[in-house]
Amino acid sequence: MSKEHTSLPMQNLSIDEKGGHDPITGHRLPSVGTPGASGMGVQGPSSGGILPGGASQRDKKKIHPALIIAIWIALSSSVIIYNKFVLDKEQLNFPFPVFLTTFHMAFATVGTRMLARFTHLMDGLHTVEMTNERWYRNILPIGAFFSASLVFSNMAVLTLTVSFMQMLKAFTPVAVLLISFAFGLKQLSGSLVLIVGAISFGVATASYGEVSFDPAGFVFQVLAIVFESTRLVMIQVLLQGLKMDPLVSLYYFAPVCACINACLIPFTEGLxxxxxxxxxxxxxxxSNAGVAFGLNIAAVFLIGAASSLTLTLAGVLKDILLIMGSMFLLGSTVTGLQYFGYAIALAGLVAFKTHKG
Structure with a gap:
């Protein structure tokens, strides 16, 4: 896993963009009860509960949303910092991003199948009508873009600071919007143009203020954003009618990513x-792969516990804490100009996510 995100920078698996929320606007999609309806809801197959396995309203109240958000922020930040710690030549010096991504996806492949067999966390699989044609036409190409986004993101980790990478990722919603606009999926308005301009200006300012700017790492991160944004748009277009929360998505996409990345290892990193x-x-x-996998489990509960606005604010808080953490734990340097630029980008990001146009 993740982006938002394999470590799924996730998680890069951006929670508000993969589990019942429109990846273009960030707004929660209508909850659906049967496959075939629009959107990618996260409800269990047998009840009106939001938690995996058809949890009741009483069960949902056992875990306070604030605790779920705190766990998600901790895991999401840990994944990114842990990856940096493993890959960085000045830390554990294991500079093999393709291999690490492959291992994460192989771990996720096994993990999701173990969860499907022994828990109710994967009950959403019962609502997915997967055919061979759908797998080849939809899952395979989306998985290929997912694989590319993960690999390039981890390649960027080798030379960029965690703080700078997070600042660049603020541009992801803009890239999603522009790609959607290019394919006629979204119409630009005057307010959206202003928001896009603010985010772009903020990210550009933060990039200009980066003291450890590396051209290759910058290109890798931009490519990761492009592939991730394209993947999110493809999910919106190709997987309409399928209810897939982050774990169910990982169940289908992890094997594809693992196989694709495994084929790349001989040509990129060898033995x-x-x-x-x-x-x-x-x-x-x-443990590195386990933390990344745990993030996806936390994502399922997070989606059911919070509104789209709360998810957006939680993501902003996570990014701020991650930047601060990278400064104290990894020695990243953040300049005043970067603070200024990133503040503008974050304000634009919140405005974008709450935009109703």
């Missing part, structure tokens, strides 16, 4: 990562 595994240690590798 070197396999020779360096002993130095890294299995505990680090497994």
């Amino acid at each position: 070197q990562p396999f020779m360096e595994i002993a130095n890294l240690g299995p505990a680090i590798l497994l």
Whole structure:
């Protein structure tokens, strides 16, 4: 996993963009009870509950939304910082992003199938009508873009600071909007143009103020954003009618990403990562993938516990805390100009997510 995001920068698996929320606007999509309706809801197959497995209203109240949000923020931040710690040559020095992404996806492939067998977290699978044709025409191409976004994002980790990467990721919703506009899925308005301009100006200012700017890393991160944005638009277009929360999505996309990335390893990193595994240690590798997988589990509960506005604000808080954490834990340098630019970008991002046009 993730982007938002394999570590799914996720998670890069952007929660408000994958689990029952429109990836173009960030607004919550209508909840649906049967496959075939529009949107990608996150309800369980057997009840009106939002939590996995058809939880009742009484069950939902057992975990306070604030605790779920705190857990998600902690896991989301940990994934990104942990990846940096593993890949960075000045830390654990395991500079093999393609191998690390492949391992994460292989771990997620096994993990989602274990959850499907032994828990109710994957009950959403019962509502997905997957056919061979749908897999080849929809899942495979989206998985390929997912794979590319994860690989390029982790390649950027090698040379960019975590703080700067987070600032660049603020441009992702703009890229989604522009791609949607190009394909006629969204109409630009005067207010949207102003918001896009504010986010673009903020990100550009933050980039100009970066003291450790690396051209190659910048290009890798831009490519990651382009592939991730394209993937989100393709989900909106190709997977309409399928109810897929983050875990169900991972169930289908993780094997595709793992296979594609595995085919890339011989041409990009060769045998070197396999020779360096002993130095890294299995505990680090497994725990790193485990944290990324845990983020996807937390995402399912987060979607059911919060509104789209709360998710947006939680994402903004996470980004701010992550930037602060990278400064204290990894020694990242953030200039005053970057603070100024990123503040503008975040304001534009919140305006974009709450825009009703």
